[in-house]
Amino acid sequence: MDIFKQFIGYYKPHKFLLFTDLFCALIVSVIDLAFPQILNYLTKTLFTQDAPAILHALPFIGIALVAMYVIKYFCQYFIISWGHVMGARMENAMRNDLFDHYQRLSFSYYDKNNTGEMMSKLVSDLFDISELAHHGPENLFISALKILGSFILLMLINSKMTLILLIVTIIMVLYTVHNNIKMAPIFTDNRVKIATVNSSVQDSLSGIRVVKSFANEDVEREKFRQSNQGYLVSKIRTYKTMGKFFAWDSFFEGLLYVVVIVSGGLFIARGSLKITDLAIYVLYINIFINPIDVLINFTEQFQKGYAGFKRFVEVLETQPDISDKPAAKPLTKVFGDIEYKDVSFRYNDDYNVLNHVSLSIKAGKTVALVGPSGGGKTTLCSLLPRFYDVTSGSITIDGKDIRDITLKSLRNAIGIVQQDVYLFDGSIKKNIAYGKMDATDAEIIEAAKNANIHEFIMSLEEGYDTYVGERGVRLSGGQKQRLSIARVFLKNPPILILDEATSALDNESELYIQKSLEKLSINRTTIVIAHRLSTIKNSDEIIVVTDEGIQERGSHRKLIEKNGIYAHYYNMQFEGLELMPT
Template sequence: MESNLINKDEEVIRRSKTEIVLKLLEYLKPYKLKSFIVILLMIIVMICGIINPLLLEIAIDNYVVNKNVEGLMIIGAALVIINLIAWILSKIRWTMITSVTNNILVNIRHQLYSHIQTLSFDFFDSRPVGKILARVVGDVNALKNLFSQSIQSFIPQLLNLVCVAVIMFILNFKLALACTILLPILGIAMFYIEIHSRRRWEVYRNKRSNLNGFTHEDFSGIKVVQGFAREKETEKNFKAMVKELGDAFIKAVKLNDFFWPLVELSWGAGTLVVFFVGYKLITNNEIKIGTLIAFLMYVGMFWRPIMNLSNFYNTLITNFSAADRIFDILDVKPVIKNSKNAKNIGKIHGTVEFKNVSFSYDDNTEVLKNVSFKVNKGERIALVGPTGAGKSTIISLLSRFYDPTSGEILIDGKNIKYVDLESLRSQMGIMLQDTFLFSTTIMENIRYGRLDASDEEVIAAAKAVNAHDFIMKLEKGYHTEVNERGSRLSLGQRQLVSFARALLANPRILILDEATSNIDTETEKLVQSGIEKLLYSRTSFVVAHRLSTIRDCDKIMVIDNGRIAELGNHDELIRKKGIYYDLYMTQYKFLNE
C-alpha cells in the first residue's frame, strides 16, 4: 500500500463480496459445533413458529365452527408448550451467539496485532500510528454485528423463508403468487442501493481513520502544540475533520435507510394484494376463512425473514469496507522475514563483516554504495559523518530491519539473511537517541531487557551504569511509574535507564545510535564508567556526533555520501588531516568558543 498522510484517504484494495464472505467464514471454523447447535436451535424455534398458524387454522375451521371446547383446550395447551420451548431455546441461542461472536473478534484482533508486529519498518514508516490503531480497534469492532447476524440470520432465516414459501404454495398457489409478486422489484432496488452504498461506507471509514490519525499525532505532540500556542489551529483542523466524518456518515446512512422502507413497503403492498385475492377466493368458495387467516399469518412469517435477510445484507454492505481494511493489513507480507530454511544462529561471538553492501530505500537514491569492512570479536567501532551519510542505515542493516539491495552481511561468518530473526536480535542490544520507555515502573522498564531477571539483578544493572542513585531519590524508587514514553524522567535519566536495560539483556553485539547525545555533561561523567562496563568484551558499534565520546574506540569509520571515506583509530585519522580531522577540529573550536 502507498504512503499515507494524516489527511489523505487510504488506498484500500476492494475485494469481491464472495472473497470477503469466504475469508470471514474461515473464522467460524473453530466454532463449527457451536454454530451448528445455534442453527439447530433456530430451526427448532422456526418450526415452532411455523406450527402456530397451522394449529390456528385447525382450531378455527374444525373446533370453533363445531363448538368443540375440548379440542380448543388441547390446541391452546399445545400452543403454550410450543411457544415456551421456543422462548427457552431462543435464550440459549442468544447466549451461544454472543460467546461465539466475542471469541471471533478476539481472535481477529489477536491475529491482526500479531501480524502487525511481524511487519517490516517500511510498513510503519508509511503510515501514521493512529491509522493503524483505527484498524486494530474500530474496524474489528465493526465486524461484531456481521458475525452475530451471519450465525443467527443468514442460514436460519433462509431456511425459514423457504419452508414458509413451500407451505404457502401448498395452502394456496394463487395467494402465494400474490404474496411474492413484488420480490423481483425489491431485489432490483436493493442491488442498486448496494452498488452506491459500499463506496460511501468506504469513504466514511477513511475519514474516521484520518481523524484517528490526527488525534493520535496531536496528543503525542501536545508539548509542541502548547509550546507554539497552536491550540486554536489544531482545534480548527479537528473540527474540519469531524465535519468530514459526520458528512460521510450521514451520506452513507441516508442511502442505507432506504433498505427498511423498501422492504416494509413491499411487505405492506404484498399483504394488500393477498387480502384482495383472498377476498375473491372466499366469495368464490375456493378457500375457507381459517385458511385465509392462517395464510395472512404466513405472509408476516414470509416477509419477516426477508426483512432480517435485508438487514443482514445491509450489515454486510456497511461492514465490507471494515473487512477490506482488516484484510488489507493481513495480506501485507513482511519484507523482512525468516527464509524458508532459516537456522538458529547459535551463540554469537561477535565478528561482523559487510561485503560489498549497497542499499536504497527506494529505486532512486542509493544510501549505501558498495560498503565493505570487517570488525573482529570484542572491537569497538565508531561511525561518524554528516547527517544523512548512511551511519544509521548501516546499523539498521546489521539489525536486519532492512535487507541490503546487494551484497552480504555476515556475523561469525553466517549470512544474517538466512538465520532465524529472533535468534539474531535476541543477542543484539540497540540503544537509540530517542529512548523509548513503557508506561510502567522503572523496575519493569529495565527488566524488559531480560524478562526472567530478578529484582536484585535489575538493581545490579542500574548500579553498574550509575542509575541507582537518581532512581532511589524518586518517590517510589524502582517502583516509580515513568508515564507514557518516560515523560516523568529527564532525557538523561531515560538514557541511564535504557543503559541498565541493555546491560541486563547481556547482548553479544551492542549498538549505540547517538545514545549519549541527550546526556548533559554532568550526567555523562556519571555514565561514562557504566558505558565502559556495557561495552566490555562486546562487539560494539557507536554512532556519535560528539567525537569526544569515541576517542577510545578501536576503529573509527568516517561515512560520507554512502561510502567509507576514512578508516582508522583516532590518532591515525587526526594525522591524516582528512574529513575526521576537520570534524574534530570544528567541534573542538566550537567547544572552546
C-alpha cells in the same frame, strides 16, 4: 469468494456453538411457523364444537402452547447470549491474528502506515466483524427457513395469489441486491474515514507536549475538524443511500399487502378462497415479510462487517519484507566479527543511501561512525539486525550471512541504545526487565547499578515499582537513557549499537551515561554513532561516512594528523567549546 472462505475459517474452532445456535434458530422458526397452523386447525375443528368440549380442551392447549414458548425462550436465550459469545471469541481470535501479524511486519510497513489507522483496524473494524460473525449465519438461516416455510404454506392456502406475491418479492430482491452492490464502496469509505479520524487523534495526543509548547491547539483542532468532517460527509452519504434503500423496500412491503387485499378480494368473490383462509393467509404474510425485513436491516451490518474484514484480510496478506529463510539457522556462540561486503541500500525506489560500502569490525573492538546527517550512519547500523535488508552485497557475523540466520537469534545477539528512548507504560522494574523477561530481582538491580541508575531508583518513594508514565514522561532524558542502558546490560548481548545515545543530554547526564556505556562496551563488538566527537576519542577505529560513502578511517590521533574531514569536525566542536561562556 476467497474472502468468504477466510471468514468461514474462523468458525471452525466454534462449530459446536455455531450448529447449536442454528439448531435453536430452527426451533424458533418452526414454532413461529406452527402458530398460524395451530390456530387454523383449532378454528376448523375444536372451536366449531360445543362449549363444554372447548372448555375441556383449553387447559391442555394452553399448557402445550406455554411449553412451546418456554422452549422458544431457552432457544432465544442461547441465540442471543452464546451466539454473541461465539462472535466475541471469533473477534478475539482475529484480533490476536492481526496483532501477531503486526509484530511480524517489517519497519518498511510502519514507515508507510499510521498507528491510528492500524488501531482502527484492530478495534472498530473487528467489532463490526464480530457482529457479522454472530448475526450473519443466524439471520440468514432463520430468514431462509421462515421465507421458505411460509411460502410453502401460502402456496397450500392459495397458489395463484402466492405466485403474484412471488413476482413482487423477486422484484424486491433484485432491487436489494442492486443496492447492496452500490452500498459496498460507501461503507468501505466509512471505514477509511474513521481510520483517518483515529489517526488524527493519535497523532495529536501523542505529540500533545509539542502542541502545547507551540501553542498550536487551534491548529490541531482544525486538523481534527477536517478529518471529522470528512467522516461526517461519508456518513451522510451512507444514510441518504440507506434512506432510499429502506424507503423503497417499505414501499414493496406495502405493495405485498395491496396484492393480498386486492387478489384476496377477487378470489373470495369468485368463491375460490374462504374468509377464514384469508385471515390465516395474512398471518403468514407477516411471517413472510418479517424475515425480509430482517435481511434488509442486515444489509447495513453485512456491509460494515464485510468492509472491515476486507481491510483485515489486506493487512494479513501483506507479507513482511524481512523474514526467516526456510533453512535459516540460529546464531550460536557469537564472537562478534562483523563484515559489510560491498553493501548498497535504498529505501523503496529512492536513490541509494549507501553505495558499495565495505567494512570489517573485529570481535570486541569499538568502531565509531561520524559524519553529516543523512550520510547513512544509522542506516548502516539498521542493516545489521535486519530492520531492513541490503539492496546488494552482504553482511556477515562470524562469517555467516545474516540472511541465513534466524531473526530472533540475530536480534538477541545485538543490543541497541538509541537517542530516542522508548519506555513502556508500567513500572521501572518492568521496563528494565524488558531486556530479559525472566530476569530475577537481583539481576535487575545489578543491571541498574551497572547503568548508574540504582541510587536514583532507590531515592524514589516506590523504588523499582515506580510508575514511569506513558513513554516515561515522568523521568528526565538522562534517567530514561540510563534505564534503556540497564535494559541492554540485562540482555547482555555480544554486539552493541550505540546510536547517538548521548547527543540530547546535558553535560552531567552525559558524564553518567558515558561511564555506563564504556562499562557496557567492555568485551563487546561495539558500533557507535556520535556527533559529540569527544566521546569517541578512545574508539579502536573512527570511520567518517558521508553521502559519498566512507571517506576516512583510522584512530583519533591519525585522523587529526591527516587534517581532513574528521579533523575539521573535531576542531569546529573544540573551538565551539572554547567560545562557550564559563
